[in-house]
Amino acid sequence: KAMPGDSMDKPNIVTCTAPVNIAVIKYWGKRNEELILPINSSLSVTLHQDQLKTTTTVATSRSFQEDRIWLNGKEEDITHPRLQSCLREIRRLTRKRRNDGVPCLDLSCLSHKVRICSVNNFPTAAGLASSAAGFACLVYTLAQVFGVEGELSGIARQGSGSACRSMYGGFVQWIMGNQDDGKDSLAQQVEPETHWPELRVLVLVASAERKPVGSTSGMQTSVETSCLLKHRAESVVPGRMAEMIEAVQKKDFPTFAELTMKDSNQFHATCLDTYPPIFYLNSVSHQIISLVHRYNGHYRDTRVAYTFDAGPNAVIFTLQQHVPEFVQVLKHFFPPETKREHDVIFSYVVFKAGPGPCVVEDPTQHLLGSDGLPKKSM
Template sequence: MPEERTEQPHIVTCTAPVNIAVIKYWGKRNEDLILPINSSLSVTLHQDQLKTTTTVATSRSFQEDRIWLNGKEEDITHPRLQSCLREIRRLARKRRNDGDSGVDSASLSHKVHICSVNNFPTAAGLASSAAGFACLVYTLARVFGVEGELSGIARQGSGSACRSMYGGFVQWIMGNKEDGKDSLAQQVEPETHWPELRILVLVASAERKPVGSTSGMQTSVKTSCLLKHRAESVVPGRMVEMTEAIRKKDFAAFAELTMKDSNQFHATCLDTYPPIFYLNHVSQQIISLVHRYNKHYGETRVAYTFDAGPNAVIFTLQQHVPEFVHVVQHFFPPETNGADFIKGLPVNCASLSEELKQGIGLEPMPKGINYIISTKVGPGPCVVEDPTQQLLSSDGFPKKMM
């Protein structure tokens, strides 16, 4: 008898970005479908500095679906993972039934192996689930030949993941339908729109892990009067103003809205009962530093925003990066030398005048910030063509990590 040929797995690798909300999402009206109580708007960060890479393989020889995250096998039965897998397979079957020749009907019954890694440390406290689920959905869609609108599927993995399906500036429209079919992400402007905009992620020393976002949101929805007011009366107007500020590249308007919305989000956390404290003393010092720096110059040169954690994300324009980074280094003297303190895009040297130091007038806080990630606005998910970048070997199992 002829020897049976072992079929090579079908393998696809993609990357997807992190996004940072400037108009925050906090609170769900439907926990299962992850439908928000308000719309939100975010900036996609560049994948050269912050990204998730995911490789998906399918083969008739695989016995079950399996997933490895950052080198460790995880439980594939997690409901949100299952939701994304189920939806992509459903859409692939639908396309096949509609007569689409681009869908390989045999592969629809095959199990998948998924391997995913982040190129940024989890200690950064950045929303890795947004990049992770966006990358998972984008890669699965390529494997199963699914095209079209995918942000609604990514949303079911992690709410903010829907915004990581696009580059540049992205809004997540809350929608009104109970089935969530109109709760989708849309690009407001591409990453090429505002090339001067820069982002600095200030990774603070977190003393302990704060309340998780999911449980925090649930408590806020139940107990915060301010959250209801924010969702109904504040955010709709801010979405319009923020979109206009981005389109006009009006940094002062963009910066003020970003800081006000961050402050109000954390005010709703304090208005939650019992209150939630995501900011620590380092975060408060950064807020004070930004306002004093802007006041010294009589104009808004930098802006902060904080998600559910103590780490600051700073927005500024390219020409102000060198000086502000050195302001941060002066007021938060690092343990490490300058080279290790600044990661990502290179930052030029700058000197600080005594007048500026005295104008800010804060006491330095040694070791308050571990390091800075310097980055810019970036593109959405993409396919990786280089086979050496695949996370799975030709047999469909994770490559041995060195």
């Protein structure tokens, strides 16, 4: 219960966490750069936040003179267009709710400046879709501060496309939508994280010598130059989305796994069909791909699947009972910390599917002090 006197002096502070998601039907290519509308639907698994998450604190106060943001301990430019899109859209939604007669927590804060502080508990450079977790967390936390609930994935999408999928736990589809204004381009939970408890996700954190092409500029070049990408988006993905949703609902691992591998390969194929071509798979990726096919071939059973995004990490899907053996196989072929050519696999992390963004109730976990500045321990 905010008292009028409180909002004068004490800031309104909320801290939330949000998860990373791993796409099994890939998003690559926008039909609208501004609104971040994709050329095809996609589907992902939300990783549990016990090992990977973004934590964001938002504070608003009448006494703050300007909006400011700190990311991983470093102050960043608050005028970044995608950040501004999220702030603007959350404020617009808050105003709309108020006009619709929905009571809000603190109406006065609409005119207040915000302070944002966000940290990943994993290196941003690891390329683990940190922008997805980051924008999901920002939008979710802002919504808590402004007291708005309900559909927020359309706002997260305007921060970073795949962030909309981090707004839900479990198995999540991002429906591309058809409208020009993007109002129907939203994420939707297909099944909750409790649906398939045996599923495991191994993230192999790797490093590459060269910095790969960023996904924003990469997908733009692909849309402009790859005729295979256009065909994929229009004619291949719609069928795959339906098959993938059915495989998830039925917990049909071999179908889920094969579609995951085929879609990863097709995404990288469209990168190669881009002009100039984009390579995200390196020799270690090739070796992991061939290892997975040999492993499955050995058992005449699809027990393990790989997927690769626009970075060096490999992500492996399997079932609980196969984790120990497959980890042994991986350790045999990729001894941890061993330098293989120019690429290194740093570590393995095993995940389950997990929930969407959460509010952190413990106020000692706030990243910002009541002065609206990062706490010293940051």
